[in-house]
Amino acid sequence: MSKDDAFAADLLRGHTDTIVLGVLRRGDRYGFEIYKTIRDATGGDHEIKEATLYATYRRLEKDGLVESYWGDETQGxxxxxxxxxxxxxxxxxxxxxxxxxxxxIIDSLLDVKES
Known part of the structure; x- marks a missing residue:
């Protein structure tokens, strides 16, 4: 992993809760489905480790930001x-x-212009 990749990963890690909440705004999902949605949304460029996600789910539930329930699976x-x-x-x-x-603010400080 390059320094640029590590920097991007650190930035994204700080927003894991918001990313998960954003996925759930579109509908209920099970844990691995959330993982796949995030991975697929970035074309595979970004994955959040499953262990990190499951810790996030527990924290979000403890904080009252998400609720969990068991699905009624007919297969598996x-x-x-x-x-x-x-x-x-x-x-x-x-x-x-x-x-x-x-x-x-960061864009203005870095003099980044949107194209």
């Missing part, structure tokens, strides 16, 4: 699904607003 094992709560939607909205403001 039962899956634990996650659903975003109203509190989770509010945190997501605030985090995205903070990210947009931060990005605007």
């Amino acid at each position: 094992g039962r899956r634990k699904y996650y659903r975003i709560t109203d509190a989770g939607r509010a945190v997501y909205k605030n985090n995205v607003a903070a990210w947009v403001a931060t990005r605007r």
